[in-house]
Amino acid sequence: MIQFDKVLKAYGALQVLKDLDFSVDNGEVVSIIGPSGSGKTTVLRVLMTLEGIQGGTMYVNGEPLNKMNVDGQLVDASKAHIRRIRSKIGMVFQSFNLFPHMTALDNCNESPIHTQGKSKAEATEESMRLLEMVGLAEKANHYPSQLSGGQQQRVAIARTLAMHPEILLFDEPTSALDPEMVGEVLEVIRDLAKSGDYTMLLVTHQMGFAREVSDRVCFFDGGKMVEQGKPDDLFGNPQHDRLKQFLSKVLEAG
Ligand SMILES: Nc1ncnc2c1ncn2[C@@H]1O[C@H](COP(=O)(O)OP(=O)(O)OP(=O)(O)O)[C@@H](O)[C@H]1O
Ligand SMILES: [Mg+2]
Structure with missing residues (x-):
């Protein structure tokens, strides 16, 4: 479903992804863990x-x-090609990124109406269904500033789902939240993971959650995937020293 083939990403002289080979199967839930600066967010941002x-x-x-295929040749992709492929992907950010001047409902309606050409009535029906799903139907007419962080992130998830993506990317979706709001957001993500409806790539510092919901966990360090495996194997029997060190540090920190 997703494949990286020798992907190189650099900021000036700094190589952030180094010939990265990495793939995710259709319907698979994959978590990416690793130290700060290892390139986890970059993987999601280049894919988006x-x-x-x-x-x-x-x-x-x-x-x-x-890239795109033109007469059997792979050439640099056009904007229209990128837009078409990218429409299969939805991303949820650490910082919610809701439009502050729009209600929860209008945030969800915005793209379906303006990029997919849906009628307001059609978009609203779908958005209300999604807000209901994340437990926020009664907050539909509230502005982001009137919502808690956990509620804003659940609206952001509903907004992403309103575009009917096949692939969901989450970049530390709970790390900007107060601890008491983490659970309600993880519950929504857990349901999405269990539904089997999406291919999911989740960057997280929450090892317990990664272990619980993932089919596979990948450990990144220094712009490379150093180790990957089934959650119980990767956490229970890590092979590489760098992963062992990382796990002992994060588990110590709680
Ligand atoms: N726009 C940018 N310009 C220059 N360097 C950048 C930029 N964005 C990221 N980097 C660098 O790329 C490297 C990888 O960053 P990235 O955000 O992918 O790390 P990360 O694994 O997500 O870290 P964290 O756990 O702290 O979120 C870091 O060294 C970072 O400083
Ligand atoms: Mg990051």
Whole structure:
């Protein structure tokens, strides 16, 4: 479903992803863990095409994302090609990124109406269903400033789902939240993971949650995937020293 083939991402002289080979199967739930600066967010941002890459190819559903096929040749992708492929992907950010001047409902309606051309009535019906699903139907007419962090993040998830993505990317979706709000957001993500409806890639510092919901966990360090495995294997029997050190540090920190 998602494939990185020798992907190179650099900021100036700093190589952040180094010939990264990495893939996620259809319907698979994969967590990415690793130290700060290891390139976890970058993996999501380049896949979302928020950042360009300097080498390699990314594929979504077998189709190249940053390249396209023209007369049997792979050439740099056009904006329209990138937009088409990217429409299969939705991303939830650490900092919610809701439009502050719009209600929860209008945040959810915005893209379906303006990029997918849905009628307001049609978009509203779907958005209300999604707000209901994340437990916020009664807050539909509230502005982000009138919602708690956990509620804002649940609206952000509903807004992402309103675009009907096949792939969901989460970048530390609970790390900006007060502890008492973490659970309500994890509950929504857990339900999405269990539904089997989405291919999911989740960057998280919450090892317990990664272990619980993932089919596979990948440990990144220094722009490379150093180790991957089934959650119980990776956490229960880590092989690489760097992973062992990382786990002992995060588990110590609680
Ligand atoms: N826009 C940018 N310009 C320059 N360097 C950047 C930029 N964005 C990220 N970097 C660098 O790329 C490296 C990887 O960053 P990235 O955000 O992917 O790390 P991360 O694993 O998500 O870390 P964290 O756990 O702290 O979120 C870091 O060294 C970071 O400083
Ligand atoms: Mg990050």
